[in-house]
Amino acid sequence: MIKNYTLATNITRFFVYLILVILLLLTIIPVWLLIVNATRSTIEIQQGISMMPSVYTITNYKVLLSKGLDLPRGFLNSFSIAILTTIVTVYFSMLTAYGIVAYNFKGKKFLYSFILILVMIPMQLSIIGFYQYMVKIGLDDSYAALILPSIASATSVFFCKQYLESIMIQDLIDAGRIDGCSELGIFHQIMMPIAAPGAFTLGIFAFVGAWNNFFNAFILITSRDKYTLPMLVQTLRGDVYRHEYGAIYLGLAASVVPIIIIYFLFSRYIVNGISMGAVKE
């Protein structure tokens, strides 16, 4: 009886590992092919599939530049937008969440339920109106239109509120007041340092989200020199790059490799951050 049970468990375990390995290959192979092909010449790519990197990264890069794809520029544009969006999102979401957690003002419950409803509003319902409005006030084709809306990011406030509630220490705030700190000073000098891990987790998500954002930039940005990486990636499908496979893969790899590096450095924060907000502890 016991022996049968162990045997059955072992058979199940074998199949479980088999499926896990298949899923792993499905997950990794497309990404690996992308990175490897970025290092291979177009001829090599046409000759066949290989999982081993080659040495043509620089050549591919030169092809990209010669076709007028300003990769460094796109990289810098995307990076500036992502870093500024991250700062704005983290600072203002923490500020708002702290206001909700630390003070008992009138209308607080209403405001919080309102924020929960805002999380549900899709960008489809605002983007066209947003675009026309930005044209009117002359902010279309500007990064401000991409960055400033993060002042009011409902999902991030929700995340910060959950986080601040779990780490809030009222005595520290009172001590700060006795020491003569201003209310904003307490937030900056006492709360923010304690909340740093949560702010960091939120920051990673904000950065990745802004880095990958295609739709908003695609609607709002029109000048070629302001194109972000996903917009440049979209141009890679054009006829100019026909049959320049190595260069195409390099352009794609440049937009995903930074995120892969961030992920492997901070996966602990990211994986823990995903379930925050969805599951009440």
Next chain:
Amino acid sequence: MVRSKINHNNTGYWFIAPFVIGFLVFGLYPVYNTIALSFTDTTLMKADSNFIAFKNFERLFADKTFLTAIKNTWTLWIMNFIPQIGIALLLSVWFTSNRLKIKGGGIWRMLFYLPNLLMPAAIAALFFSLFSFYGPVNQFLVRGGYIPEAVDFIRSPSVMRGLVVFIQWWMWFGQTTILIMAGMTSISLSLYEAAVMDGANTWKMFRYITAPLIKPVLVYVLVTSLVGGMQMFDIPMLLTDGRGSPANSILTNNILMYMKFRSSQGHIGAASSVGVVVFIMTSFVSLLIFYLLREKSDEKMAKGN
């Protein structure tokens, strides 16, 4: 312990003021503006515009392309959501099983989640390259002798639809697994111990303990995935020519909205009406899900015990 005598509570308003102002300016007004535009014939090419009441909506519902877009978006979402939640449930049960003791749960999860963080625009372009006529998939199939000659996948509606479904699934099953696992690990072990004493098997424990207790997480996953799925854009847009080709097979709501927006006249009134209809549809279905899957009072009592 002497507490400060001053009442600080109203200071809270200063802290939330930037959010409220930011929301009014960048959130509420654009929503209002979109809804207002949907009742007008505004284009980007002429200065004046007229109030035309429900004309945009009438035209939309008379338009076969719009109905195709709605149908496609639903199909693409449901086809990826079912395997996504299925695999996620299986993986979560396996990873949390005391009997199987799967090694390296954290590492598997971490790797399965990776595609979710990658730029969708780049992923779509990647799969376009992989499946192009001279691409690696054709090379592999032809050289391996699995097919006699290369197939033009990009022009096949069913292959492209399948590919969008696959990419969406590929990007999201890891995230769903992490969420469901978080729900499962928050269930008290004593419940399972009691069930084992009562002679329950694995299936019964899943059916009567795990499933009811992870319902809130499932509802969360379902609704967020629905809201996201109805906005599907980057993948189907960049997988083919940006117009939902071949044969409108992967034309989604948002691609249609974008096409109206970028049409030669820039029909932003008509584009807004697409956004409004999709929003109403999404909210209605979300509320229906919340209503159908709400916690019934007897379940709440069972939880309390």
